[in-house]
Amino acid sequence: MNARTITAVAIAAALVVSAAGATALAQPNSPAADSPATADTDADAVQQSDGETNYTRLYVDEQYRNLRLKPGESKTVTITVENGEDEGVTLSPHLFVPPRGERPVEESWVSIGTSDLQLDAGEEREFNVTVSVSEDAELNRYAGAIALTNETISYPGRPAQPANGISLNVEVWQEPTVRVVSDTYMHSQVQAGDSFTREFVVENTGDQAVPVSPELVTEDRYRPHAARDTLERSWVEIDAPNEISPGETATIEVTVTPPSDADRGDYRAELDLGLKDPARPDRSSYWQRVSLRFQVWTQPDQPFQTSFEVSDATENVTLDLSASRYRSADSEPASFDVTFVSPNGTEVAAERVSVTNRGTVDLGSSRRQATTDGTYADSGEHQTFRYRLDDPDAGAWSVKIMPENAMQFSYEVTRNEE
Template sequence: MKRRHNLLLVALVVLSAIPAAAAVPAVDSGNTAAAAAENTSAAAAQEKTKANYTRLFIDAEDSYRDAKPGETLEYTVTVKNGEEESVEVNPHLVTTPMSEYPMEKKWVSIDGPSSIDAGETAKYTVSVEIPEDVETADYRGRVAFTDETVTYPGRPARPIHSTHISADVWREPTVKILSDTYVNGQVKAGDSFTREVVIENTGDSAVPLSPEVKTERRHCRGHCPNKLNPSWIDIDSPSQVAAGEKATVSVTVSPPENADRGRYDTEINLGLKDPNREEGNDYWQRIDANFVVWTQPSEPFETSFQVSDETDNLSLTLMPERYNADNSDEVSFDVEFVSPDGEVVNAERVRVTDSGHVDLGDRRSPRASQQDGEYAVRSGGQEFVYRVDEPAAGEWTLRVMPENTMSFQYDLTREEASEEATNEPADETANETSD
């Protein structure tokens, strides 16, 4: 019996020497993930309980402003306290590393109360003094009223009680384009036309000038223009615009004789560098080149029409259409009428009418042909009228050969006598119109 007690004592000693961890059953990975999720959820709930932010409601008037160097901007910010007790505020400027041009704190001063009573509204005046030597750019910042922030994944902390303010600093441009930023016209295949773009530099130093034709095709839908060959455009330009001087860029468009007729569009970037404009801002110096190529027909246009026994005279009105082609040669038509018996009748041209449009508002237009002081003038077109007296009844044929116009409209009018043989025109007048 004594030996048996000794063995039991040894067994107890050995068991007590085994680490406690070895005696705990292993936990599988699924249980571990579930436990971790439960802990995360509990932490999120606890954090949500802590996120008890102060109820301040902020409204800023006209927070996006323009300014020149040396000017002072004032922004009005309204803050309403939604709490049941007064709230201490600390208005200050906050900028983030995400801003390319952050507003400087030394530019900004904020005037307003340091506390807002429960349910009350306070107004703050934010003054921003723009330095004289500041770079032309859009400066941005936020006016925060407390130190409370919120953080989103991957982003720096952002003040909760804040409003955005912006000062887009600009200077009066020193480089201006005095002519229309359009190169429009019509041109016969094998011919050419030239437009001039006048540029003025009012600055103290010369600016570079390097016009370049845009080669990539612009996106369009529907009836797209033909693809332009850049070799059709020749640009004659100086390499710079001297200080206080003007320069002229000549753009000549010369499609070959085998060019497809139709509309062509492209863009010319003048390559100017205005020191008072933001880098990359070049929309103001883009020249739209839009023109129509046409071909002179080898045969006249021909159409037939009926003449009644009551017709006293026949008149034809031709209205040529020109695409801002003030450089083109004079428009003309060779007109022939063929009577029912086959006789060719050379109609007499009895009237030519010129029309135009005068604009007192000086609105720049791609169709403007000239600027004359207070008047902006553009051509309204011409009309050519031909007449045949006492035409024979039956089917007639009209032949028209146009010269120096890419299209025309025609009106054929037959004036008929009344049954009483008076000279008054009848109520019914036959007209034909075509493009």
């Protein structure tokens, strides 16, 4: 046989973890509640907390069974139990639900095959547990356990739990009928005083209308860095229908307009589209949340200026300016006004000699990041503008660079010597 684990400690630990949620009542007619051995097992539980009780040693192959079923579906799992005692043991398998935690598995859903419950010393036995979810079951997660005996174990401040058992978790679900077809990650750059717009397409394949009530969330829990600026709700305009009819698609349009005096920097918020899918639990809303991130920048009044030395051997000077452009950017293409300043202070208009476009294409990226043909995903475009100054005088030069529609740029000055 494969190595197995004693179930007493593990099943108790699993049920203690599940006890962190909402309150749930135990099944009143389960063997754990109605069995004549209840008083004895309570005494056993108290004794165990003092370390004086030995529990029946039973071993199972798998202690955690997680099922995912639609209403009306059923599934059977096989539980293999080995008697680790030196004498025979009589099993009493039954459904146990914790008195608190997740919603309890319904007793009517569970049937346990118990044709022969006597295990001799060292004997191994299999029995089947069938879970049949009712047609009208509510979409949710349900928790319980298949207890193998009436013995329980408890810890101070905790309710009694089965000493031997298998954790049973059931997720009742349906195929979603409402989907956000477009990307739910909104990232862009915008100049203060300008705006950008994104559209989110929602599809309703169900047979009933779906309400739409978008809400912008700006609390700190959605902004992991304390330095991030607060997004003002007045900057955001949302255009959405009140509902989406069965079998239809609809577009939710979001426009962000930071004012001309907005502080530059990174902004983050989250947009809850306010969709209600009848085929998803009410607590499940992650699928229709939009991450809203953008950077605000301001156009400078004065040019950027940097200095460089020119030697007698310099034949010409080249200046390369590189600007990046996001695929989602709505602004005009970047451009630069460049002026060289000679050692004696004379300004020399720079000659632009070339413009280079470059980008990166990734065939392994999500199709949502792809261009319109749905095949090639690109992360944006980078442009390099080259300026040249021929036969410069030796000495200390400088260059003035005034960017237009360029939130970020890098520069490289090269002295080409003879």
